[in-house]
Amino acid sequence: MQVWRTRVIGTAVVAMTLLAACSSGDSSGSANAASGSCAPGVTKDSIKAGLLYPDTGVMAAQFTGFRAGVTARFGAENATGGVDGRKIISGWQDDESDPSGNLQGARELVAQNAFAVVQYSAVSQQSIDYLDSAGVPVVGVADQPGWGQHQNTFSVTFASQTGQSTTTLGDFVRQQGGTKAALAISFLSETAKLYADGVSASLRHAGIDVVTQDVDTTNTADVARKIIASGADTIIAAAPLDLYTGVLDAAVSAGHPFKVAVSVVSYDPRLLAPYGQKLAGSYAQLSFAALERDRPVQRRFLQAMATYSPEISPPGQQSAIDGWLSADLFIRGLRTQHGCPTRESYMKGLRGVTDYDADGMMVNKINFATDQGQLDLCYDFVRIAKTGDHFEVVSPQPLCGARIEAG
Template sequence: MPLRKRPMFRTITAMLSLGSLAMLTACDSPSGSDERTAALSCTAPGVSGSEIRAGLLFSDTGAGQSAFQAFRAGVDARLGVVNAEGGVNGRKVVYSWYDDATDPAQNLVGAQTLVGSDATFGIIEGTTTGAGSAQYLDDHDIPVVGVGGEIAWTQHPNMFAWSYYTTSAGSNSVWGELIRSQGGTRAALVDMAMSEAIQNFHRQLAESLEAAGVQVDQTFNVTAGTTNFESLVRQMKAAGIDTLTGSIFPDVLARILPAARAAGLDLKVVLSPLGYDQTLLGLIGPQLAGTVIYLDFVPFEANTPAHSRLLAAMQMYSPQIQPPAQQSAVFGWLSADIFLRGLEAAGPCPTRAAFIQGLRAVHDYHGDGLLPHPIDFATNRGHLSGCYDFVRVSEDGSRFVPLQPVSRCGEPLR
């Protein structure tokens, strides 16, 4: 796949103010000056007396850009909050960043660049091509946190995610049960590309639908620029398809659904993992009307205190993202929050090994209330997520409406 632009490498100080220098001496024990002296002598890569340096590796360009366009802004918002409060054990958290252009080879180059040339402590990752660097980062025992969209996230003990979208075997009943509850009986699965992750995601969906009694009749691999969507819809109509799902980007859905309406194809269910973005509704909302999107965090429509804190931080530290209530912003916020949780668990003089060991011992991570169910990092690795919140694009395409019940969990399928 050609790159849209050359990968970028920049150093960003993700902070407005660290606050008083007295924060450096704060500690829980009576010997605060001794702890400060020890902290100043920490020798782990990326750790100094005043800073901890992370690496931000994400898809700022390429095919995955639309899925991660607000990811960095969410990271900035979360780090902005913690740094304004004094950082972690008196150290501000800063980062350098690299655009992997949604390319596994560039993902590896980015990881090597961040780790090798910039003394990075750990990696915050927002991409669908993280498998490119997974083994390299594992070999060097470097902590990685982020969006678990690939099988690689389930295979490496140094990698942490709040949700795993795909695994090499097994499935969950949640998708099939949702589709069946909405009246779906005959499905077409539409995929954007047949990478290993997409193949497994496709298999999971098919197994889930079939377990619920929803027949999978057709499979299509599509691209926004070359697929004849009118022909595709005619085939679906001839087969009596009433359900559309798969790994479909919103821009492709916006081509399929108007063609389906024009052809008189009555789709009872359209189910997608992507598209929860108010900006997107402003651009193509009417085309996406009726689409059900499943989320691994509590939707903004719930209007909880956790949402208020996130939105206020976005306005403060990432005001260029409007509106701030975007799916990828939550991904960035949660990824940065998990990184901070690992630093806290690693203690006043953090090492990479202490980060991994300490974060793996966190049994009740809830993302400050953004997750529908607490996560046990000791047991969640390698297990396909089976609990999601579901929203539907309104009939006029202007807003998201939570389904009732909004939160649904399925059973593992082996």
């Protein structure tokens, strides 16, 4: 487990004089300003965020850019003076891709007076239960359905939830000509099973048969054989990329190329050199706007990554975007506060935000008063070009659907 690391993220390190901190769980920010009391991690000129993610362990590779994205967003904010005169400082803990490590990391961050936890992991359930009991806000990327059951959690996306689905993916596959779909999803967690259930419901709602689910093996030849034998013309994958590309290759070799192929892990510029030709024509669905749309906020993201996180190259990695969005959501909550915020007033303020989309970086506008635990309705779809060397957006606007019952 990593020890606490604290840094001021901005153009320069600023010396801070810490004030005596005391929490006031049932007071408003303005009341605390009058009394001079502050929540843990809050001083007159700084506020402390604790980052929790897997820097090591079996899942670490897919989270490589998360801390860098957070660093870039906090750096950009601090360069303009911070929020309400406070610079954002941060420390981080490595959960080692392990549930017990995730819980221990959360405990360490609270012990070090993190005002809130900014989290992206695949094993967060225990820590969000603990942080709820401790009254600590959690913002980030929901990886498990429990995020929708706690009032202290705020997520920039919900991709899977018990008993829920949307029409979006099914509509997209139908638009691309798919009629029979095979799912290749590794059931490494309950979340993966929920995702498979939601995808199946979406496809069937669109009139697309789901003819096979191969989830228990990493033998590419075996998976490919079963999928090809099923007659599927569509594959939806939440599995290791080498398995996915192997199945695509095998289908082409068998004279049975897929009409529609979608992978949840294929939007990453690092993949183009080793996998681009194999992935040509493959789709990815995104809960944020594809960088290829070149929106002003996306240009700011790329510039901030170059300035504050130059070690991440290329910068447009999905985990870095998730880090930026998570940090931006933390900042949005701070902007609801005046004077000395408490954790409770922060959560109340953020719960009152009804139209959050990170200045257009996201394709869904989130109403935190009503959308707790609700699946995303809109997705941006990108395709790897025939040349295999770049991504291209599929349509002028992201595709939005409606909620359906997965059962």
